[in-house]
Amino acid sequence: MCLGVPGKIVSIKEDIAEVDFGGVRREVSLLICPGVMEGDYVLVHVGFAIQRLEKEDALETLRLFEEIERSYGESTEEDR
């Protein structure tokens, strides 16, 4: 029930940001997502930014992934 699309803030004027989504742009309200800057990525739902996307957190998911790969490697070794 929640189409949320990540986009990059191109410019900000008061509480409205112009956000880029792969080349298509939309005005996005920052009323419930203060403290963002040009160049930040935000998750957008119904024309509102609902969360700033942290690059570090994006990396966190990839870290979990590496852990899964490692544990798979270990268990296949055990199976031998």
Next chain:
Amino acid sequence: MNQLKKIDETKDVSVILKNIARLADGHFRFMEVCGTHTVSISRSGIRSVLPKEIELISGPGCPVCVTPVGEIDRAVSLARLHNVTLVTFGDLMRVPGTFSSLNQERAMGRDVRIITSPLDSLQIAMEEPQKKVIFFAVGFETTAGAIAAAVKEAKRRGIKNLYILSSQRLIPPAIRALLSSNNVTIDGFILPGHVSVIIGKTPYTFIAHEFSLMGVITGFEAGDILEGIYMLMRQKAEGRSEIENQYTRVVKDEGNRMALEVMEEIFEPFNAHWRGIGVIPESGLMLRKELREMDAAFLFDIPYEEKPDPPDCLCGEILQGIKKPPDCPLFNKRCTPEDPVGPCMVSSEGSCAAFQKYEVFE
């Protein structure tokens, strides 16, 4: 956008699948409670690659599906009033009420418009001060934050001709009602990623503490969902019942405090009726008394009447995850997306609509 390559492109899902298969001893039932998950699961063909031991079932996560017919009828009646502009999200346009749908009303010449942001309703109200603009608002917590902020902004701008017809509902109370009914056997929940962006992790902890079940807050791409399933399987293998977060790139434990504050300021919970399920305590959002002058449910003289679904319709049990779409005698025969009988077929992300559209079946 190079930095945000979709997760599927950066991950090799076969590794996750192998790990899921490795942990799949015994039968597992995981429920998702988010229409966007229902559609993502079907669209990505996940069921066709998961081991047969893992069953994915849909709960009451489609806000359109659980909107009672009476609320559609009320919106239709309001659209027919003189000088009213009824605005809503596209999701609600095709839902059949007892005698019409908003799409049909538009075809008949009523002023019904699709908006893609709650702020559009403010814009329309300001541009057309002679009209009464009624925003028929549906959604869960993800949308409620935005709607609350828009209402607050409308007050700030002194807009006098905007009204809200709130059909918003809350997910954790629905999960509690489901688990308290003892009708469903579930091993764990795939928790809605974007609702969680707003509410964070804490509202789900009762699932683990009171019911000893697991939950993983999960994103929406196939890679996210597979990872969420893996995390559930891992909990099971390690004998844990916890709420975990797979969708860390977006969901913070504390949620979006700004959104929660403005929701608290503008709305209050009440005992809402969910189509197919019944009344769930504290599960709906209505405008606070101080904002009564914007509340379309109170201001316009439209009677509210509820009609039950036909007896053959199994939507109630499907919404609770007790039955599956093909179990319903009406499924894809009498009840189709073009001519739906019950709520699960009405919305493109209802269980039955998603099943009919995407799953290969005989």
Next chain:
Amino acid sequence: MKERKILLAHGAGGKLSHDLINELFLPFLDNKILTFLDDSAVIPTQGSHLAFTTDSYVVKPLFFPGGDIGRLSICGTVNDLAMVGSKPLGISTSFIVEEGFSTEELERVLSSIKKAASEAGVNVVAGDTKVVEHGAAEGLFITTSGVGVVPDGVNIGGSHAMPGDTIIINGSIGDHEIGVLLARGEFSLKGEIQSDCAPLNGLVQKMIDACREIHVLRDPTRGGLATVLWEIANSSKVGVIVEEEKILVRDEVQGACDLLGFDPFYLANEGKLVAFIPQEKTESVLKAMKADPLGEESVIIGKVTDENPGKVLLRTKIGGHRLLEPLSGEQFPRIC
């Protein structure tokens, strides 16, 4: 058909459009030529076969990146003729103009028609003009008809797909519909995508030269790629499998779709064709296509099987599969 009033959805090219044709129109008009419901009618006459087609253009806005109503009207009809393998002989254009329409804009449209016709190597040989009251035509509507000749030995039709056939498309999907949507400034979106509006008869000629026995050609206009594949699977009573990985969607089109909740598979294209080719001719047809400017991005997207006749299966990016259904009504923007 239970609706008593026509809805916009009836014109969207999906299931409701099919219902309208099958349940309202055919009972009055059906005959052994119309019944095929291909892009053009093929009429046998005096030892050869004529192709004949007609179309109306009601696009808003009239001018958009990559084209306008004039270009669309010529390309649309030329393409319908090309989809049955015919060389276009002549086009007619009928204009319904709203009183008050600017002559300068009409000149722009006519100039565009002239250019598109020249690209296609065809002449406008007949026409008509009507003027209606202000408000009755939203500026300008154009109806075109086209006549062509189908060469001997060419027998292309929606019911001719065979198990084993390769399915090829000449490029990305969704460009036209999103291009026009952005040009309308709808739903608060900004951006510019070029419509892919182009005459495909040159490309089709090269394909026929490489393979006279092409089975099916169809241009995925309203209703999109999914609807067209479903129509062919049902006309030919075969199964179709398509690889999600192979389908090209431009970043901006995907961005707009993500924001609106649209599915690119159901979006209209005006410069694309889907071809069903006998398997042994795949390489030569693909090579011929890539040699044409409108075929540079051609790609094999799937194949025909004898399993699950009438159904289109999509092999997903994660190696799973799911059904690809035709468009039901019209796509509305969703928030969920």
